[in-house]
Amino acid sequence: MLSFASQMHRMLSKYGLVSKQLWEIMQISNILLCNVTDRVSFWFVVTDSSENVTTVPGSEVEAAIRMNRNRINSAFLLSDKTLQFLKITPTLSPPVEPSTPVWLIVFGVVLCLILAGIVFLVVAGIRQRKKKNKESTERENLEEKCEVTITVENGIPCEALDLKAGHINGVFAADNERFTSL
Amino acid sequence: MSKDLSVPPEIPKEDSRPKWDNKFQYILSCIGFAVGLGNLWRFPYLCQIHGGGVGSWMVSVLVSLYYNTVLTWVMWYFINSFQEPLPWSACPLNENRTGFNEECYRSTAVNYFWYRKTLNITPNVTESGTLQWWLILCLAACWAIVYLCTIRGIETTGKAIYVTAIFPYLVLTIFLIHGLTLPGATDGLAYLFTPNLNTLKNPRVWLDAATQIFFSLSLAFGGLIAFSSYNSPKNDCEKDAVTVAIVNSMTSLYASIPVFSVLGFKATTGYWDCLDRNIISIINEFDLPEESIMRENYTAWISFLNSSHPEKIAGLKLKSCDLQEFLDQSVSGTGLVFIIFTQAIILMPGSRAWAILFFIMLFCLGLSSMFGNIEGVFTPLLELRIISKTIRKELLSGIICLICFIIALCFTLGSGSYWIDIFDSYAGTVPLLVIAFFEVIGVAYVYKIKRFSKDVKWMTGRKPNLYWQITWRFISPLLLLIVFLAFVALQIQKPSSYAAWNPKYEGFPMKEEKVYPPWVLAICVLLAVLPCVFVPLVALFNLIKQMCRSKDTSFIQPEVFSCQEANCNFCHPKESIPIVSVCKKK
Numbered sequence: 001m002l003s004f005a006s007q008m009h010r011m012l013s014k015y016g017l018v019s020k021q022l023w024e025i026m027q028i029s030n031i032l033l034c035n036v037t038d039r040v041s042f043w044f045v046v047t048d049s050s051e052n053v054t055t056v057p058g059s060e061v062e063a064a065i066r067m068n069r070n071r072i073n074s075a076f077l078l079s080d081k082t083l084q085f086l087k088i089t090p091t092l093s094p095p096v097e098p099s100t101p102v103w104l105i106v107f108g109v110v111l112c113l114i115l116a117g118i119v120f121l122v123v124a125g126i127r128q129r130k131k132k133n134k135e136s137t138e139r140e141n142l143e144e145k146c147e148v149t150i151t152v153e154n155g156i157p158c159e160a161l162d163l164k165a166g167h168i169n170g171v172f173a174a175d176n177e178r179f180t181s182l
Numbered sequence: 183m184s185k186d187l188s189v190p191p192e193i194p195k196e197d198s199r200p201k202w203d204n205k206f207q208y209i210l211s212c213i214g215f216a217v218g219l220g221n222l223w224r225f226p227y228l229c230q231i232h233g234g235g236v237g238s239w240m241v242s243v244l245v246s247l248y249y250n251t252v253l254t255w256v257m258w259y260f261i262n263s264f265q266e267p268l269p270w271s272a273c274p275l276n277e278n279r280t281g282f283n284e285e286c287y288r289s290t291a292v293n294y295f296w297y298r299k300t301l302n303i304t305p306n307v308t309e310s311g312t313l314q315w316w317l318i319l320c321l322a323a324c325w326a327i328v329y330l331c332t333i334r335g336i337e338t339t340g341k342a343i344y345v346t347a348i349f350p351y352l353v354l355t356i357f358l359i360h361g362l363t364l365p366g367a368t369d370g371l372a373y374l375f376t377p378n379l380n381t382l383k384n385p386r387v388w389l390d391a392a393t394q395i396f397f398s399l400s401l402a403f404g405g406l407i408a409f410s411s412y413n414s415p416k417n418d419c420e421k422d423a424v425t426v427a428i429v430n431s432m433t434s435l436y437a438s439i440p441v442f443s444v445l446g447f448k449a450t451t452g453y454w455d456c457l458d459r460n461i462i463s464i465i466n467e468f469d470l471p472e473e474s475i476m477r478e479n480y481t482a483w484i485s486f487l488n489s490s491h492p493e494k495i496a497g498l499k500l501k502s503c504d505l506q507e508f509l510d511q512s513v514s515g516t517g518l519v520f521i522i523f524t525q526a527i528i529l530m531p532g533s534r535a536w537a538i539l540f541f542i543m544l545f546c547l548g549l550s551s552m553f554g555n556i557e558g559v560f561t562p563l564l565e566l567r568i569i570s571k572t573i574r575k576e577l578l579s580g581i582i583c584l585i586c587f588i589i590a591l592c593f594t595l596g597s598g599s600y601w602i603d604i605f606d607s608y609a610g611t612v613p614l615l616v617i618a619f620f621e622v623i624g625v626a627y628v629y630k631i632k633r634f635s636k637d638v639k640w641m642t643g644r645k646p647n648l649y650w651q652i653t654w655r656f657i658s659p660l661l662l663l664i665v666f667l668a669f670v671a672l673q674i675q676k677p678s679s680y681a682a683w684n685p686k687y688e689g690f691p692m693k694e695e696k697v698y699p700p701w702v703l704a705i706c707v708l709l710a711v712l713p714c715v716f717v718p719l720v721a722l723f724n725l726i727k728q729m730c731r732s733k734d735t736s737f738i739q740p741e742v743f744s745c746q747e748a749n750c751n752f753c754h755p756k757e758s759i760p761i762v763s764v765c766k767k768k
Contacts, residue, residue, distance in 0.1 A: 106261040107319060114326045121333050125576055 207340040214347035214550025216400045216430040237617045238404035240713040242558030244609040248602045251593040253548045254320040263537035270295035271528045289691035292525045297683045304596035305684035311596015329583040332556045339553045346546040353543035361443030370446015392665045405554030408561035418642045448526040449508035456503035608706045613713035619662040620717045626654050
């Protein structure tokens with residue numbers, strides 16, 4: 001309890017929150033505690049003279065406490081939740097807000113990805129269509145030139161394939177070397 | 183591809199119909215379409231509480247409009263999940279910074295973030311409010327994603343579905359494992375699986391179960407038909423149908439487990455908070471030392487103090503804390519996801535990561551269902567050649583997405599969520615029942631089961647067995663009729679009302695029960711009736727056309743099934759295979 005009184009005295013006098021003429025006379029004994037309970041709760045009054053007769057008006061003490069709430073809290077290593085002044089509701093600090101809301105940034109990233117995807121698909125589609133058109137016009141030109149009927153197998157004109165000789169596929173031909181002979 | 187040269191392979195024509203890359207893509211798409219948000223938020227709710235062509239095209243359009251708005255909300259929450267601490271975890275301060283914002287303080291921070299910061303909801307459906315610019319941005323992003331994935335029809339959705347259909351199962355498993363480790367999870371699961379035999383006697387239970395399974399499978403949208411039409415004609419559709427139905431039901435059950443673990447955890451935390459608040463007031467009142475009363479000996483202390491100082495205890499006005507009561511606070515739909523689950527996520531350690539995972543999963547679930555809806559809109563337009571063939575697929579899907587985006591802007595108004603409830607209750611329910619009923623009747627009695635069985639035999643190689651015959655002929659139409667009539671009867675019984683969020687209401691934070699004004703009721707009826715009315719209209723139209731044709735006797739009638747659906751692929755089974763000879767000879 002003594003430490004509380006000394007803290008209150010220091011705060012009220014040192015930080016110039018009580019009217020100037022009382023400042024000099026203020027002593028630790030001017031802070032009176034009463035109704036102390038087991039649960040560490042009590043009432044206190046601040047008197048304004050050495051005779052301990054008149055008390056400093058409650059509103060001034062309230063104003064002083066309100067302004068220095070965090071100093072009192074840190075002095076006792078308590079917080080607004082664990083140290084409660086009845087009738088003095090703490091002024092809450094607003095939550096930290098960045099200059100641009102976070103969600104806008106995330107939204108921008110997502111939108112850029114989507115637009116990139118759309119552009120890629122559309123351009124790929126256009127290119128594919130151009131290639132197909134070019135191929136079909138080429139084949140038409142080729143067919144127009146040849147008088148003889150051209151038979152087509154799997155899109156390749158039959159004449160291009162030497163059906164008797166066949167093609168040697170390099171991948172499989174190499175197998176002969178990979179496997180050890182019996 | 184190695185092919186037996188004796189069988190002539192098909193050379194695809196220019197711009198031919200696309201095909202699925204493999205069977206797995208098709209199954210995943212159907213599952214993704216069937217498994218949607220409803221599996222997550224409607225089925226577990228029901229467990230807790232109790233234990234149709236132009237028609238279906240219209241339904242697909244209406245559903246696409248509002249379904250994507252729900253995805254907009256999911257996206258909004260997703261991009262807000264990157265903030266630390268989560269924005270719905272604390273109330274904002276009021277003007278003079280002495281306390282919290284009043285609306286937020288009287289309800290909860292989570293409620294405030296949903297109703298004020300997200301929806302900016304108006305007190306009733308007649309007040310439209312203004313367009314919410316943040317929702318418009320998210321709506322644009324959602325439609326852009328849908329466009330990206332459906333840009334070339336199933337060629338692109340087929341690739342996207344690998345992610346959107348499989349990822350939710352992964353996240354559900356992660357939530358399952360984490361949820362089971364949370365305190366109070368077992369209470370939640372016990373609550374889920376304990377049957378309440380009294381409630382089974384309530385017919386409402388069975389009606390809810392029937393409607394849930396029907397809507398859950400996403401039937402009668404035309405989307406499943408659209409997906410299936412991209413299969414080769416000789417496809418085992420019997421196996422596919424059974425697979426999709428079983429996977430859908432299993433998913434609902436599988437999803438309930440993490441949902442209920444989390445709900446149990448939330449109820450337990452709420453119960454502990456209630457106890458703690460009571461304990462603090464008792465300790466302050468009786469000046470007892472700290473930690474003299476704990477949660478375990480709370481009831482003993484209460485009974486002791488009640489006998490020794492009853493007036494003091496009565497004066498404290500302690501709230502009675504009952505775990506059952508917390509578990510009973512059941513909500514379904516948007517409430518479950520955006521209010522209850524978000525609240526539970528704040529309580530978990532590492533809440534940012536959980537929030538991000540959860541909302542990505544929801545987004546994937548909704549997106550795969552959107553694919554089905556869009557296909558249900560897209561494919562008939564292409565098939566019926568209403569749109570000329572010169573328009574490219576990319577352009578058509580772009581136009582559809584743009585038009586839907588502009589119409590869906592009305593859901594971003596202040597009263598938007600009330601309208602979404604209206605669309606969900608009226609456009610997404612009754613028309614589907616009617617269309618499905620006519621589909622079944624049409625196939626079973628107009629097209630005749632014998633012909634249908636022959637078609638199925640041609641496709642799958644075996645005749646459908648007795649189970650299918652009985653269900654197609656009798657059980658399905660009967661059940662659909664019963665569900666439809668019960669649905670309509672229940673709707674007529676009570677006047678249509680809705681729950682409005684009104685901060686000025688005396689009972690706030692309880693919602694205010696309001697009745698729909700007549701013009702809104704007219705719109706509800708229109709939404710329900712318009713898709714249904716096309717079924718008899720088109721049938722009538724086809725009948726008249728046939729009668730006109732039969733007068734001209736020289737015209738040879740092909741075996742035409744009077745198509746009541748826009749995308750009926752059983753119309754000309756024999757004409758659907760293009761057989762082109764291998765060697766093109768001039």
